[in-house]
Amino acid sequence: MAGELLKSRSSAFTTFLKKNIAIVSGLVVLCVVLSFASPYFLTKHNIMTLLRQISTNAILTLGMMMCIMIGGIDLSLGSVVALSGTVTAVLITRAGFGIPLAILMGLLSGVVCGLFSGLFVAYIKVPAFVATLAVMNVARGAAYIATNANPVRITVEAFNNLGIGFVAGIPLPVIYTAVLVILVSLFLNKTRMGRYIYAVGGNLEAARYSGINVKAVQITVHVLSGFLAAFAGIVLAARMYSGQPAVASGWELDAVAASVLGGVSLLGGTGSVASAMIGVLIIGVLQNGLNLLNVHSFWQLVVKGIVILIAVTFDMLRSRKAEEN
Amino acid sequence: MLPLISAKGEYVVGKTVLRMVDIDKRFPGVHALKSANLEVKEGEVHALLGGNGAGKSTLMKILGAIYQPDGGEIFIDGQPAQLASVRDAQGYGISIIHQELMLFPELSIAENMFIGERPEGYGYINRKEMERRAQAVLDDLGIRLQAGTVVSSLSLAQQQLVEIARALSFNARIIVMDEPTSSLSNKEVEMLFEFIRKLKKNGVAIIYISHKLDELFEISDRITVLRDGETVGTVITKETTEDDLIRMMVGRELSSFYSQAQREISPEVVLEVRGLAKEGVFHDINFQLRKGEILGFTGLVGSGRTEVMEAIFGIRSFDRGEILLRGSRAEIKSPTDAIAAGLALVPEDRKAHGLILKNTVGFNMTITVLKEFIGSFRVDRKAERSILDSYKERLRIVTPSYRQIAAKLSGGNQQKVVLAKWLATKPLVLILDEPTRGIDVGAKAEIYTLMHDLTKQGVSIIMVSSELPEVMAMSDRICVMNEGTISATLAKEEFSEEKIVAYSVRRG
Numbered sequence: 027m028a029g030e031l032l033k034s035r036s037s038a039f040t041t042f043l044k045k046n047i048a049i050v051s052g053l054v055v056l057c058v059v060l061s062f063a064s065p066y067f068l069t070k071h072n073i074m075t076l077l078r079q080i081s082t083n084a085i086l087t088l089g090m091m092m093c094i095m096i097g098g099i100d101l102s103l104g105s106v107v108a109l110s111g112t113v114t115a116v117l118i119t120r121a122g123f124g125i126p127l128a129i130l131m132g133l134l135s136g137v138v139c140g141l142f143s144g145l146f147v148a149y150i151k152v153p154a155f156v157a158t159l160a161v162m163n164v165a166r167g168a169a170y171i172a173t174n175a176n177p178v179r180i181t182v183e184a185f186n187n188l189g190i191g192f193v194a195g196i197p198l199p200v201i202y203t204a205v206l207v208i209l210v211s212l213f214l215n216k217t218r219m220g221r222y223i224y225a226v227g228g229n230l231e232a233a234r235y236s237g238i239n240v241k242a243v244q245i246t247v248h249v250l251s252g253f254l255a256a257f258a259g260i261v262l263a264a265r266m267y268s269g270q271p272a273v274a275s276g277w278e279l280d281a282v283a284a285s286v287l288g289g290v291s292l293l294g295g296t297g298s299v300a301s302a303m304i305g306v307l308i309i310g311v312l313q314n315g316l317n318l319l320n321v322h323s324f325w326q327l328v329v330k331g332i333v334i335l336i337a338v339t340f341d342m343l344r345s346r347k348a349e350e351n
Numbered sequence: 352m353l354p355l356i357s358a359k360g361e362y363v364v365g366k367t368v369l370r371m372v373d374i375d376k377r378f379p380g381v382h383a384l385k386s387a388n389l390e391v392k393e394g395e396v397h398a399l400l401g402g403n404g405a406g407k408s409t410l411m412k413i414l415g416a417i418y419q420p421d422g423g424e425i426f427i428d429g430q431p432a433q434l435a436s437v438r439d440a441q442g443y444g445i446s447i448i449h450q451e452l453m454l455f456p457e458l459s460i461a462e463n464m465f466i467g468e469r470p471e472g473y474g475y476i477n478r479k480e481m482e483r484r485a486q487a488v489l490d491d492l493g494i495r496l497q498a499g500t501v502v503s504s505l506s507l508a509q510q511q512l513v514e515i516a517r518a519l520s521f522n523a524r525i526i527v528m529d530e531p532t533s534s535l536s537n538k539e540v541e542m543l544f545e546f547i548r549k550l551k552k553n554g555v556a557i558i559y560i561s562h563k564l565d566e567l568f569e570i571s572d573r574i575t576v577l578r579d580g581e582t583v584g585t586v587i588t589k590e591t592t593e594d595d596l597i598r599m600m601v602g603r604e605l606s607s608f609y610s611q612a613q614r615e616i617s618p619e620v621v622l623e624v625r626g627l628a629k630e631g632v633f634h635d636i637n638f639q640l641r642k643g644e645i646l647g648f649t650g651l652v653g654s655g656r657t658e659v660m661e662a663i664f665g666i667r668s669f670d671r672g673e674i675l676l677r678g679s680r681a682e683i684k685s686p687t688d689a690i691a692a693g694l695a696l697v698p699e700d701r702k703a704h705g706l707i708l709k710n711t712v713g714f715n716m717t718i719t720v721l722k723e724f725i726g727s728f729r730v731d732r733k734a735e736r737s738i739l740d741s742y743k744e745r746l747r748i749v750t751p752s753y754r755q756i757a758a759k760l761s762g763g764n765q766q767k768v769v770l771a772k773w774l775a776t777k778p779l780v781l782i783l784d785e786p787t788r789g790i791d792v793g794a795k796a797e798i799y800t801l802m803h804d805l806t807k808q809g810v811s812i813i814m815v816s817s818e819l820p821e822v823m824a825m826s827d828r829i830c831v832m833n834e835g836t837i838s839a840t841l842a843k844e845e846f847s848e849e850k851i852v853a854y855s856v857r858r859g
Contacts, residue, residue, distance in 0.1 A: 216728045218721040225718055228707035235666065235696065235704045236718050236772065237686040295709050 046301050048340040049287060053308050060315040067318055074197055078265075080310030081199040082107070083280050084303060085258040087288075088210045089251030090281035091302045096227040096247050097294030098154025102143060103255040103281055105165035106136045107274035110256035112169045115178040115269025118185060125185050129260055136256020137249055139165050144248030148241035154248075162278075169271035178269040189264025199261050206254065211299040219246060228295030283330070284309055287337045308333070365393030368428060368556050369414075369525055375422030376409055376580075383409045384420070388582040389558075389575055391525065396547060396557045398567045398588070401577035401600060401791070407560055410577070411527050414558075415447045416440040427525075444524035448514050448531065456503035461485035463502055464517045488520050493549060508539030512546060519555070526550070527558045532566060533789055536652050544570050562791060564593050565820075576600055601793045614806050616827060617642040620678070621811045622694075622780050624663065627672035632658050633835040636672065640780060640813060643806045647826030648815040650855045654832040656815045657699050660782050664696040665689040676779070690719065693779035697769050697786055699815070705769040706757050713739055713753030715768050720775045742771035747797060763794025770801070781805065784815040799825060819848050831855050 043050060060067045086103045093100040114132035117123040123131070139161050146157040180186060191198045214220040225233040226243045234240050263269045288305030290297035312333060316326045369391040376384040384406045391397045401407050412418045414425070416434040425432045427443050434440050454463050461482040485498035494512050502510060511531055518526055532540045547557060547570060559571055567574060568588060576583040576599040583599045619642040627636035633655040640646050648656050661667045663674055665683040674681050681692045689696070698704035706715055716739055717724070724734035739753055746767040750760060757768060766786065773781065783802075787795045802812055802825060816822040822829060823846045831839045831854040839854040 212728050216725065216730050218725050221714070221718065221721055221725070224710060224714070225707055228710045229703075231704050232707050233718075235686060235698055237690040238718070239685070239687060295707065 042298075042300060046289060046304060048344060049289070049301070049304050049308060049337060052337060053304055053311065056308065056311055056315070060311065060318070064315065064318040067315065070195075072314070072318070074195070074200070076310055076314045077200045077203075078197040079314065080306055081197075081203040082258045082262055082274075083277065083284060083309065084203045084306045085206055085254050085261075086277060086281040087284040087302050087306050088206060088299065089254040090278065091285045091288070091290045091297050091299070092210075092214075092223060092247045093154060093158075093251050094282070094285050094290050094292060095223055095294055095297045096244060097230065098147060098244075098247075099158060099282065100140075100143065100248065100251045100255075101155065101158040101278050102139055102162040102165055103251070103278035104274040104276055105162045105169065106139050106252055106255035107259035107262060107277065108169040108271050109139070109165040109172075110136045110259035111263035111266075111273065112173045112178060112269035112271050114260050115180050115263055116172050118182055119178055119180055125182065128185075132260045132263075133253060133256045135165075135168075136252040136254075136259070138252070139256075140249040140252020141245065143252070144245035147248065148244040158248075166271075166275075173269065173271045175271055177271070180263065180267050180269065186264050186267050189261050189266075199265065202257070202261060206257070207299060207303060210254075214299060219243065223247060224295060226294075280309060283334050287334060289341060308337070365395065365554065367391070368393050370426040370429075371410065371414065371423065372426070373423040374410060374413060374420050374425075376406075376413060376418060376420050383580055384413075385580040386582065387423070387577060387580060390585070391556045391558060393524075393556055394551050394554045395572040396551060396559050396570050398559045398561065398571035398574040399577065400561075400567065400574055400596060405577040405600075405791075406580040407577055408529065409580075411447060411529065411558070411560070414440070414445060414525075414527065416445075441521055444522055445527070446518035446521065446523035446525070447527040447529070448511070448518065449529055454502050454510055454513060457501065459499050459501055460489070460496060460505075460513050460516075461498040463513060464488065464498075464520055485520075488516055492516055492519065492546070494546075506539065508535050508542055511535075511543060515546070515550075519550075523555065525556045525558065527560070529560045530562070530789065531559070532561065532563065540566070562789065563818075564596060564792075567596075568593075597792055600791070614643060614645075614803070614827065616644045617809075621676065622663075623675040623678075625673050625675065627659065627662060627669055627674070629658070629662060629667065629669045632667075633662070635836050638830055638837065638840065640811045642811055643809050644827045645802060645806060645812045645814055645825055647822040647829035648813060648832060649817065649819065649822045649829060649851060650832030650838075652817065654855065655835040656832050657784055659832075660696060660784055660813065660815060663689070664694055664782065666696075690776055690778075694782065695773035695776055695778035695780070696782040697766075697773055697784060699784040699788070701762075701765055701769060701789075706765060708756070708758040710757060711753060712748070712750050712755045712757050712760065712768055715757050716742060716753075716771045717775065719772045738775055742775055745774070746771050746801065761791075761794075763790040763797075766790050766794065766798070770798070774805075778810065780811045780813065782813045782815070785817065786814065787816070787818070787821065819851055823848070823851075 066072055086107070090100055090103060110132040113135045114128045117128040117131055118125065143154065143157045143161045146152040147154050189199060193201060214223065222233065222238050222243045225236065225238055226240050230240060233243075259274070262273065266273070284305035285297070285302050286292065286305070287308055288297070288302035290302055309330065312330060313326060316329060321329070367390055369389070371387065371389040374384050374387040387406055387410050389397075389399070389410065399407050399410070409418065413420050414434070416437050416439055419435075425434060432443055434443070455466065458466070459482070461478075461484075464485045465481055482498045489496055489498060494516060496505070496509060496513070502513065505513065515526065531543060535543065550557060559567070561567060571588045573585055573587055574591065574596065575585040576596065578600060586595065620639045621642050622640040624636055624638055628634040636659050638646070648660075650656055658667060662669045663683070665685045665688050674683055676692050681688075683689045683692060683694075686696075702708060707718070713735075717735060720738065723738065724731040742748070743750075748767045748771065749764050757765060760768065770786075786798055790798075802814070806812060814822065814825055827843055829841045829846065829851065830837045831841065831851055833855050839850075841850065
């Protein structure tokens with residue numbers, strides 16, 4: 027009898043489909059339409075390009091969704107991408123650092139950014155929106171200062187290969203992303219800290235009354251978010267053979283869009299990695315398809331905005347219906 | 352208006368204003384109302400009583416046209432009524448005053464009263480005229496408030512009066528009050544009751560929902576009891592007893608509501624608080640809690656009871672004093688420290704502090720003991736299930752699944768989930784702050800029994816409660832608090848309502 031109370035794991039996939047029916051069917055319809063509209067869409071080459079294109083947003087979304095889940099946001103992601111890329115590039119080309127050490131320093135720059143945001147959120151109780159807005163400016167400024175506002179070319183092939191290489195026909199950035207998606211998913215579902223994130227986002231006060239160290243949760247989430255953005259920034263620098271201080275401006279908002287499309291509630295406390303990744307795919311497929319159809323990038327923005335509104339409207343209607351029952 | 356008061360000052364039965372006949376309502380998976388009947392007369396206070404999930408609020412939502420019934424009929428003044436929308440209900444003079452008040456805190460009383468009206472002319476609002484009209488309504492009802500006052504500066508009871516005044520300004524003839532006293536002090540309750548009596552005289556019918564039996568006996572004329580979506584019966588309040596009502600509600604005999612089993616209290620002091628003080632909040636808090644004892648804490652709202660408990664549990668800081676557990680000083684700076692020291696606190700505000708409402712029942716039940724089944728990147732589902740099953744069974748939590756969202760459980764079951772998450776930590780000392788507030792009689796009795804069982808196992812309990820019958824029946828000793836300090840500690844043989852009330856209003 028008690029066994030019936032916990033649904034078996036085999037139904038996890040069906041539950042997932044049921045919860046995400048709107049966005050999953052949206053994605054499927056989008057793919058079907060595009061495969062008819064452009065014969066090139068379903069080719070292996072295009073799919074690999076598509077996956078590589080979305081890898082950065084996928085990694086940023088992992089961090090963003092955790093920040094949103096604790097009832098916050100991380101506006102500094104795009105700037106951290108630029109900072110870590112330029113820090114790594116400058117260290118390799120101008121300071122003569124070895125590749126591993128330079129990468130480590132790049133990652134560290136992201137961790138420090140996240141730590142700052144996290145400390146201000148946890149101890150000073152600055153809203154995450156404001157704390158990360160400040161860090162966004164500082165990180166972007168630091169990237170410009172480090173490079174004199176010019177792109178820093180990287181000619182070290184071993185480093186660039188980390189971004190442009192393939193393994194078994196799959197671009198390396200796609201593989202990194204897959205690994206990170208699995209790790210974050212395990213982190214949220216199979217660790218205490220993962221559950222604490224849901225608890226803090228669901229009801230911060232109740233989490234505190236339950237003996238959860240709320241500050242530690244907030245700091246951890248922001249540090250992870252900074253780390254992930256820094257990782258994405260280094261991969262991007264390798265793909266572009268350069269550290270570019272102006273890159274990734276506004277990309278944090280694509281991560282917000284993907285999270286929201288993927289059903290992560292802006293009120294906090296709910297969200298799943300798999301659904302958020304579907305949000306990333308929708309945005310990526312849409313962009314890829316519109317490119318294939320030669321739609322001007324200005325119009326692409328308009329379409330993206332409308333799709334976000336439609337998806338969120340569906341989601342709101344669905345959750346309202348669920349509430350009434 | 353019909354004369355509803357006889358020459359002797361007695362309530363005279365008026366004519367029937369509302370009849371709800373065989374109301375049936377199904378939700379997916381739940382048959383919420385099977386055959387609910389309610390008949391309310393002009394000028395009467397008609398109490399609606401029933402356990403959580405009995406169907407009271409569903410029935411009232413049908414009356415307010417928030418839900419549409421699947422079967423049954425509603426008659427108003429003997430005529431079949433069509434309640435298709437909330438506006439229809441208002442048109443019939445039906446007004447529902449919700450537990451959570453629906454006022455705009457930053458607007459004035461007058462603005463709140465006329466918020467739904469269309470502005471005349473070009474959207475221009477004549478503030479003076481509006482306040483004059485609002486004041487007329489308030490004066491008419493004998494509510495001594497200024498119509499220009501901002502609502503947020505009023506007490507809860509006063510805000511409730513404003514809600515009622517607003518309802519009456521729409522010519523409400525049937526007013527539903529859902530747990531109107533749940534956050535009011537005794538004095539405010541008296542004020543509300545006086546007002547209700549005034550409304551009665553004007554022929555308004557009041558449907559009064561409350562769990563507090565003593566209140567129902569004081570204010571209601573008749574009581575309709577619902578159980579499992581059906582009307583069990585309607586009784587005249589004067590001719591009934593508390594036991595009758597409880598029997599009707601639970602459908603079985605509750606041999607004694609408060610299980611009065613004798614307890615053996617060991618002399619061992621588990622928790623001792625010495626000279627605890629926080630500037631401006633509480634001071635000179637001294638007490639000892641023995642093994643297996645239930646120590647009651649009572650006093651008026653605002654006397655500092657909750658604040659003391661939160662300080663002991665590490666939620667609030669304190670300036671002076673010390674907390675000793677089993678004789679040695681405990682450094683408690685956060686709830687994490689408190690839990691490690693063997694304390695548990697079931698907070699007063701279940702929704703704000705007790706539960707993560709949007710998450711599942713299972714998530715909530717185990718959030719305090721994740722260490723027992725989550726290792727590094729590994730969840731021991733079997734261990735998790737066994738914790739869930741054991742506390743679900745022990746507390747008789749009724750839920751369709753552990754994946755049920757906590758917000759969807761009844762109040763009693765929500766409280767049991769909070770209890771489960773704290774019992775799972777196997778505490779030495781369990782602090783219960785208003786553990787039975789807003790839950791039905793059946794669940795209350797179960798919580799009392801549970802408390803006895805726990806003390807038998809050597810757990811010590813602090814029970815903070817405003818309900819004197821409860822705290823007197825359950826406690827071995829009672830600390831009465833007044834103005835931030837303990838004004839008296841009474842032993843069992845000294846318990847009396849008079850004494851407790853006296854110590855809670857004056858010193859020493």
